[in-house]
Amino acid sequence: MNELKKLYLQLNKYIKRYGVLIGVNFLMTILAGVTAAAPLALVNRLFDKGISGGSEKDILYAACSMIGLAVMGGFLIYLSTIFSGRISTGIYRDVINDMYVKIQSLDLKFFTEIKVGELMVRFTNDAQNINTMILNLFNLLSYVVQAVVLFSIAMYTDWKLTLSIVVITPILIQIVKKYAKKLKKAGKDRQEATGDLNSTLQETISGIKVIKAFATESYEKSKFKNLTNKLRVHSMNSIRYDAKSNSITEGLNYIIVALLLMFGGYRVIRGHGFTTGHFITVIGAISAMYTPAKRSVGTINNINNNSSAIERVFEIMKLEPEIINGENPVKFDTFKRDIELSNVFFSYNDDEDYVLKDINLYVKKGETVALVGNSGGGKTTIANLIPRFYDVSKGSIKVDGIDVRDYEIKSLRRNIGIVPQETFLFGGSIKENIRYGNRHATDDEIIRAAKMANAHEFIVKLSDSYETEIGERGVLLSGGQKQRIAIARAILENPQILILDEATSALDNESEKLVQEALEKLMLEKTTFIIAHRLSTVINSDKIVVLQKGEIKEMGTHHELIAKNGIYKSLYERNFED
Missing domain, CATH: 3.40.50.300 (P-loop containing nucleotide triphosphate hydrolases)
Incomplete structure (x- = not known):
């Protein structure tokens, strides 16, 4: 029952949206459960008054009443199913909508730490499992109602015989409790294995050209088979625990029926007002009660098996972005003057070394600044800090004298255009x-x-x-x-500020020429940051910044840096040798 409580608490705000519909559906589900079980209440009259008493009127009454209850039950089940579907699909839609809104609000850091396939599993499998669990809850209510009504009929008919059999119920409860935790863990392991499998599949499809180029198909097949085997093991664990629970429950049913036949038979032989109708009614009610009881156990097992889906979905829901608007943010309308990086330090994680160290850079409006250096020097990191994809660890970045952390994020980013190397x-x-x-x-x-x-x-x-x-x-x-x-x-x-991140590095000469011409038109009257390995594209920049291991080593125009005979000249000469 803990999982049912957790399901309710986690989904409480969604459940409230459908409060009236849920209330009506609960009522219909209860009525459907009652009408499904009620025909057994007529069995005693059918046998004792109708068949044994020779009353055709009672036979007709009992039969017609059963037919009427069957028709009513079928109609209520149809309505309940439709209402359950509306509620579950509505909550499913709301959950995935909120998940999508949530991930849109999260920082880039989140997307670098989670695999795409894993995120897709949480959107599809896990959210769909919540949908299934809600449907199961309504089914469970119907099964419980049926079981209660059937038990009540048996108790009313002969409470002594009924209670003598009910002593076996605690065993059934212990079975459910015993396998609940095992099924939950197996379900979570299965969902995580599914996430790993989907991530690998997504990467393989995206990188198929690389796989074929390196002829590593055999390696990828082996890796994929290992993941499918892992998924199979976890799936089999779920099946095994569910099978054990169901087989024990099935065995108990046969034991109950056997005991009923034995004790009931003795009662009929010995008389004392216990008729054949009573016997058949109790036997029928207890036997019929087994079906909803078994389905209840199966439904609870299914809920336990998929309950980790709630945790995995709400792990995303609970995340909060670190890059947020401050109090009374300034709207960025027009870039007027300059951009200044003052004593900027940056680390992607607090426990890691700084990837930028004491960066000081002043850029006037309309200037073109080139960031050059070997890979890993910090060029792209600087480009990511200006539009606040990340926040500096120490120091500040100011645009027109205002810290970028004080601007409204969307208005800042709308005025910064980015042309990346890998165009999406x-x-x-x-x-x-x-x-x-x-x-x-x-x-x-x-x-x-x-x-x-x-x-x-x-x-x-x-x-x-x-x-x-x-x-x-x-x-x-x-x-x-x-x-x-x-x-x-x-x-x-x-945009008023432009960031070109290796925008021509992956192109052939003809394409590069066309793209470079287009970039020059785009750069007109804009403040531009160029990240480039091909130094021929940065020669005319107003300022060239040479970065190494997160530090500015040289700064100046092309001619000034060539005259220094330092790192830039070495990079430039090597570039043209290539």
Whole structure:
């Protein structure tokens, strides 16, 4: 019962939304349970007055009443099923909607720490398990009502015989309790194994080109088989515990029936007012009570087996973002003056070494600043701190003299455009992807942005022009085409601050030229941060910042740094040797 209580407490706010519907459904479920069990109350009259007493009237009355109860029960079961479905699917919808809203509010840190496949399992399997558990609760209520009514009929008919059999009930309760914890743990292990399997599947599909390039199909098959075997082991544990519980329950049923036949037979032979009708009624009621009792045990087992789904879903629900608006945040409307990084230190986790150490950088409006250096130097980290994807560990980043932590987050990010190395496009049309930067843009504005991004020419040659579907993540476009769509999207957004993160590094020479031209148009009159390995793209920057191991080692224009004969010159010469 603890799991039922936990289910109620966790879902309380959702249950309240459907309070009236749940109340009505509970009433119908109870009535359905009563009508399903009530026909047995007529058995005594059918046999003793009808058959044994030779009364056709009583036979007809009992039979017609049973038929009427059956029709009424069927109708109530139909209504109860429909209402249960409306409630469970409504709560399921509300839960996954709230989960989606929650993950949209979480920081980037969360998405770097959880596997995509694991998150998908929580959205699909775990949330669906909650839906199933709610349906099971209504079924459980119906089973309990049926069992209670049948037990009441047996007790009313002959309480001595009924109580002599009920002593076996505590054994049934102990069976349920014994396997509840085992089923819960097995269910949780099964769901975690499912998450690992889905994560591996998602990674394999996304990285299929790499797998084929390195001819590692055998390794991936072996790894996947190990995960499926692990899932099978945990699934079998659930099945094994459920089977033990059900087999013992089944055995008890036969024992109960045998005892009933024996004691009941003695009572009929010895008389004392115990008739054949009484005997059949008690036998029928206790035997019939076994079915809802068994289903109740199975339903409780199922709830215990899936109860960890509640914990896994609400683990997400309980998370809170660290990057939040402060009190009375300042709305960022117009970038006026400068960006200043003062004594900035940053670590992704408090117990790790700093990946940025004492960074001091001043950027005036309209300047282009290039961040260069070897991988792991901290270039992308700086780019992630400006739009507050992460917060500095120490120091400050100020835009127009105001700490970015004091700005309203959405207004800050709306004025910062990002063109990453790995362009992400959404499934849908080219028009929808370009418009993503400005949901209210007109078709003319979309075409203008595409022309500025050097994308219009290739778009109009496609089968459906701007309405062309580009597939998941833009799989039907080349790297250069995707990058130009992303630039058009940024142009349409018209940000005041621009971050270009290796925007041309993965392109061939022809595509790079087209993209570079588009970027130059995008950069006009904007304050731009360029992260680049190809130093030919940063020569004309107003300021070049050389980073190594999280520290600024050199800063200046291209000519100033070449004259210093230091790290930048070495990087530059190596770049052109390559």
